[in-house]
Amino acid sequence: MNNVAHLIEGERVRGTGREQELVNPSTGEVTATVTLADRQTVEGAIAAARAAFPDWRDTPPIKRARVLFRLKDLLEEHADEICMLITREHGKVLDDARGELQRGIENVEYACGIPGLLKGEHSRNVGPAIDSWSEFQPLGVCAGITPFNFPAMLPLWMWPMAIACGNTFVLKPSERDPSPALLIAELGHQAGVPPGVLNVVNGDGEAVNTLLADPRIEAVSFVGSTPVAEYVYTTGTAHHKRVQALGGAKNHAVVMPDADLDNTASALMGAAYGSSGERCMAISVVIAVGDATADTLVQKLREQIAALRLGDGRDNTNDMGPLVTRAHLQRVRGFIERGIEEGAELVVDGREREVPGFENGNYLGACLFDRVREGMSIHSEEIFGPVLCMMRVENLQRAMDIIDAHEYGNGTCLFTRDGEAARYFSDHIRIGMVGINVPLPVPAAYHSFGGWKRSLFGDLGTYGPDSVRFYTRRKTVTQRWPSSGLREGAQFSFPSHG
Numbered sequence: 001m002n003n004v005a006h007l008i009e010g011e012r013v014r015g016t017g018r019e020q021e022l023v024n025p026s027t028g029e030v031t032a033t034v035t036l037a038d039r040q041t042v043e044g045a046i047a048a049a050r051a052a053f054p055d056w057r058d059t060p061p062i063k064r065a066r067v068l069f070r071l072k073d074l075l076e077e078h079a080d081e082i083c084m085l086i087t088r089e090h091g092k093v094l095d096d097a098r099g100e101l102q103r104g105i106e107n108v109e110y111a112c113g114i115p116g117l118l119k120g121e122h123s124r125n126v127g128p129a130i131d132s133w134s135e136f137q138p139l140g141v142c143a144g145i146t147p148f149n150f151p152a153m154l155p156l157w158m159w160p161m162a163i164a165c166g167n168t169f170v171l172k173p174s175e176r177d178p179s180p181a182l183l184i185a186e187l188g189h190q191a192g193v194p195p196g197v198l199n200v201v202n203g204d205g206e207a208v209n210t211l212l213a214d215p216r217i218e219a220v221s222f223v224g225s226t227p228v229a230e231y232v233y234t235t236g237t238a239h240h241k242r243v244q245a246l247g248g249a250k251n252h253a254v255v256m257p258d259a260d261l262d263n264t265a266s267a268l269m270g271a272a273y274g275s276s277g278e279r280c281m282a283i284s285v286v287i288a289v290g291d292a293t294a295d296t297l298v299q300k301l302r303e304q305i306a307a308l309r310l311g312d313g314r315d316n317t318n319d320m321g322p323l324v325t326r327a328h329l330q331r332v333r334g335f336i337e338r339g340i341e342e343g344a345e346l347v348v349d350g351r352e353r354e355v356p357g358f359e360n361g362n363y364l365g366a367c368l369f370d371r372v373r374e375g376m377s378i379h380s381e382e383i384f385g386p387v388l389c390m391m392r393v394e395n396l397q398r399a400m401d402i403i404d405a406h407e408y409g410n411g412t413c414l415f416t417r418d419g420e421a422a423r424y425f426s427d428h429i430r431i432g433m434v435g436i437n438v439p440l441p442v443p444a445a446y447h448s449f450g451g452w453k454r455s456l457f458g459d460l461g462t463y464g465p466d467s468v469r470f471y472t473r474r475k476t477v478t479q480r481w482p483s484s485g486l487r488e489g490a491q492f493s494f495p496s497h498g
């Protein structure tokens with residue numbers, strides 16, 4: 001059986017460690033095994049990255065950028081192959097995988113501008129014959145740890161910019177769908193990434209703990225669930241590393257009575273059920289302002305859910321594929337049962353949806369709960385499945401209070417035709433990424449991505465300008481070249497410009 005290896009110093013290596021099966025979530029078939037790196041394997045990858053750092057650091061940024069230009073071309077040439085792997089291991093529909101890869105490529109495009117992005121700040125004559133400048137130097141070896149839900153895009157949020165800045169990198173992708181990241185890393189080597197500059201180790205907590213404790217790792221970028229994000233942040237910073245750890249989410253959409261409810265319902269369908277709700281920016285709660293708005297929305301959503309096509313992700317006529325694993329399917333079903341017990345009204349029950357011919361797949365039809373209230377676990381916890389919760393409130397302020405009180409702060413959006421309400425909402429809501437009539441307000445690659453509250457531990461978001469700051473540190477040089485022959489006595493007062 002095919003084994004998904006590690007990539008260390010430019011070579012695929014099997015390494016030592018435990019083995020785990022990879023299962024196609026659409027069919028239930030075992031497609032490969034992955035070796036979960038032990039400490040020794042991870043340390044080998046770190047050593048390779050450390051050894052590659054001095055030369056790569058001194059490679060001119062324009063040359064590092066050229067490697068990324070070639071990577072962009074290779075990603076486009078190999079898009080079909082990458083998307084097939086995403087769908088085979090994650091389950092999402094191929095068109096959705098295309099969208100994910102395209103967003104990842106946009107991060108590579110942004111990193112291609114690294115010579116301009118690394119330009120420092122310069123001041124002439126800060127004192128007599130004294131000039132000063134700030135420059136942005138790479139950190140050394142950086143690590144990236146990614147979740148299962150965007151197996152191509154999330155690694156591309158991290159390592160292209162990290163190496164563009166002159167760092168070397170060890171990536172640990174999700175052990176549930178590691179193949180796309182490995183293929184992309186190999187394309188990086190074809191594009192000219194020197195051996196050791198980018199290494200991939202597959203693994204689980206053991207690999208993560210090795211990365212967090214090793215003194216040669218300078219910085220860690222993490223994306224995943226909030227409990228693990230918090231653990232990675234506290235452990236990594238306790239080991240004196242720079243850490244950004246992006247966590248889970250519960251994203252609310254607020255629908256005002258004046259919104260275009262046909263378009264809103266369509267937007268909610270994609271945002272709630274696309275990728276089976278396994279997106280950190282998925283809309284999982286809709287707060288309708290007024291009962292009439294809620295009643296109309298429920299009716300429109302019901303109609304659209306009835307037409308939603310569930311099935312094998314390789315078939316692009318499907319809208320929604322399976323959940324990633326059997327265990328995750330059971331977890332999501334558990335939430336649905338709890339929601340019923342807690343008194344929410346399950347107006348669409350997707351649990352009995354079948355996909356003929358794919359009885360071993362992890363399928364769950366779209367579910368819609370109405371009359372969800374604060375305190376219910378389906379509202380307080382992240383479900384990460386195709387379950388949309390409808391809440392009913394009397395006005396916008398009440399909707400905003402519910403959102404602000406929630407522990408997560410990733411994304412939110414407001415559907416309205418009222419500019420004043422839109423401006424008030426985007427100005428005051430305590431959430432990192434806000435959409436107005438845009439259900440998935442994922443920032444473009446040249447902005448940065450990051451939630452508030454317990455959706456992000458650390459100060460800087462990922463990708464875009466924040467990532468240039470995250471993967472570099474500022475050095476300020478002050479330099480004096482006095483006229484030759486000038487003799488000066490010692491000065492004991494603190495240098496000032498007074």
Ligand code: NAD
Pocket residue numbers: 145146147148149150172173174175203204205206208209223224225226228229246247248249279280382384410451455
């Ligand atoms: P996860 O937290 O289970 O795993 C993420 C990574 O952490 C994986 O590489 C995994 O191997 C590692 N890991 C898991 N348990 C660990 C442990 N105990 N110790 C050390 N490392 C451990 O997340 P997931 O299920 O793969 O992904 C889904 C989660 O990711 C959701 O909560 C989702 O909201 C979140 N997510 C957030 C963003 C964001 O930008 N905020 C983006 C995508 C996904």
